[in-house]
Amino acid sequence: MAEKERIINFMGPRKLLAIISAILLLASVASLAINGLRFGLDFTGGSLVEVGYEQAADLNAIRGQLADAGFDDAVVQTFGASTDVLIRLGETHDPKLGDKVVEALTLGGESVELRRNEYVGAQVGEELREQGGLGMLLALAMIMLYLAFRFQFKFSLGAVLALVHDVTLVLGIFSLLQLDFDLTVLAAVLAVIGYSLNDTIVVFDRIRENFRIMRVADSVEIMNASLSQTLSRTLVTSLTTVLVLIALFIFGGESIHGFATALLVGIGVGTYSSIYVAANLLLAMNITKEDLIPPPKEETEVDEMP
Numbered sequence: 673m674a675e676k677e678r679i680i681n682f683m684g685p686r687k688l689l690a691i692i693s694a695i696l697l698l699a700s701v702a703s704l705a706i707n708g709l710r711f712g713l714d715f716t717g718g719s720l721v722e723v724g725y726e727q728a729a730d731l732n733a734i735r736g737q738l739a740d741a742g743f744d745d746a747v748v749q750t751f752g753a754s755t756d757v758l759i760r761l762g763e764t765h766d767p768k769l770g771d772k773v774v775e776a777l778t779l780g781g782e783s784v785e786l787r788r789n790e791y792v793g794a795q796v797g798e799e800l801r802e803q804g805g806l807g808m809l810l811a812l813a814m815i816m817l818y819l820a821f822r823f824q825f826k827f828s829l830g831a832v833l834a835l836v837h838d839v840t841l842v843l844g845i846f847s848l849l850q851l852d853f854d855l856t857v858l859a860a861v862l863a864v865i866g867y868s869l870n871d872t873i874v875v876f877d878r879i880r881e882n883f884r885i886m887r888v889a890d891s892v893e894i895m896n897a898s899l900s901q902t903l904s905r906t907l908v909t910s911l912t913t914v915l916v917l918i919a920l921f922i923f924g925g926e927s928i929h930g931f932a933t934a935l936l937v938g939i940g941v942g943t944y945s946s947i948y949v950a951a952n953l954l955l956a957m958n959i960t961k962e963d964l965i966p967p968p969k970e971e972t973e974v975d976e977m978p
Contacts, residue, residue, distance in 0.1 A: 842861055913935075
């Protein structure tokens, strides 16, 4: 006889976790309203200086030299080869800025070649902010339409609200810790939307199937059974992705540090929201079998012939 499937009571602490999620959301919104996001040069504008070394560059030493010269906000990263260094500065346009940077870096006696000195205007950054925000809103709208067509409107609304929860918490972390928000982080936020949506759809698909199979169970029992059945898939997917992101976070360098950070936070939040936000919202909207199983068609009465 087959062993009975173990069902975990995921929905037991749903009210407590809903309160915690609401508190985290309020804290994130408050931080975004008070602190805002610390936009990188991609959005705010600034100067880019590219220099070349004869040997592999020591990025920590370069940051120290620039800080000593008064460039405290410098972002230093390798650019292609380990001998090529890209320096981002929140400075106004100065044709001689590249020479000043090279002068600061050659104080240690190393040979440094200036290769590029460019300025990214704030107008470009403003356009990037607007286009990025519009892209995110358009993505959420299309997701809502897709889920309403594939599942049902309550599923669609629950999934989109869960995605808003995930994105708000990721942005809240970046606002609270004042981490640089640049185009790579924006790309990570959009990737979080895709990852979280995929996880939520898998859960929703099982919930819809169980609503049609488990006819005598109530909604809470169906949620617990569905989440228990998809738990192993969720954990395996999340853990393998997190392992890759940890490697990128540690060894990927400063250029993708923000990208890895945003995805690490987003995957954790997205996995949590698929279980305790999306499913919880379905219960809050009083999802029932009638929402998923169309009522039988009424038989038309045919008058008997006399």
